[in-house]
Amino acid sequence: MAVRSYFLDCASLRDYLQGIWHEVAYDGLNSVVAGALVQLAFGVVKQTESDVFADFPGQVSYETLERIITRGNTQKAEKEFSAARHALVPDDQSQESDEAFVDLKEYMLSDAYRNLVDFIVDYQKNRNGFPTMKMLMHTTPWDPGFDLQQATKEERLEWRRVYTINWLYVTW
Structure with missing residues (x-):
């Protein structure tokens, strides 16, 4: 659970930061603000890593986390990870449409x-x-x-x- 949580946190931060940099590029958000948020995200990831790695003493490596989450088989594990895709309708409400499998290697x-x-x-x-x-x-x-x-x-x-x-x- 801890390893899955780590990857979920990283993916959420990645999505959020992509949105922030989109705002810098297209909506005029100050890049200093985005840079500060990136530094904050690094801190969050480091704290999450510390919390997760405390459960796995002596086995601290990215490869170990990857093997745990995929159980050693990325192709098989990809079939277990999916995400619902949402469509926006004119009133800015999200409607769930269909389910898509996640590219696990990209996700991680x-x-x-x-x-x-x-x-x-x-x-x-x-x-x-x-x-x-x-x-x-x-x-x-x-x-x-x-x-x-x-x-x-x-x-x-x-x-x-x-x-x-x-x-x-x-x-x-």
């Missing part, structure tokens, strides 16, 4: 975690701020004009991976 940010781990492992190999030749061959070039709406799921994940790793190398 598994791909983002793997990208971060790949970056850290590669960064530690060179220790000069530049990617290894092997990583360089897998991360360039990144196309900012890539049409994500026309791309397959795998193409979107690869595009995001290249962006993430390139961004980490620039900012690290």
Whole structure:
């Protein structure tokens, strides 16, 4: 239950923060306010992690949490996670329509975690701020004009991976 709660809290915060950044981009919300809310969200996640990890001493890792929530089989576990989709009607009331299964790897940010781990492992190999030749061959070039709406799921994940790793190398 604690692990499920952790992922639910993270997903709720993620949805909320996406809405906040949407308001920054399109509705004029001050980015300082959004940044402060992000810092607050980090604090909430850290506190939740501390609470959850207290139940699993000596086994503190993302992989452990992922194995617990999926019971070691992501494809099978995805069939157990669903969400109701809601349609808004003109009077701003939400009407439940149908149920959709959740992309569990996306929900748990598994791909983002793997990208971060790949970056850290590669960064530690060179220790000069530049990617290894092997990583360089897998991360360039990144196309900012890539049409994500026309791309397959795998193409979107690869595009995001290249962006993430390139961004980490620039900012690290």
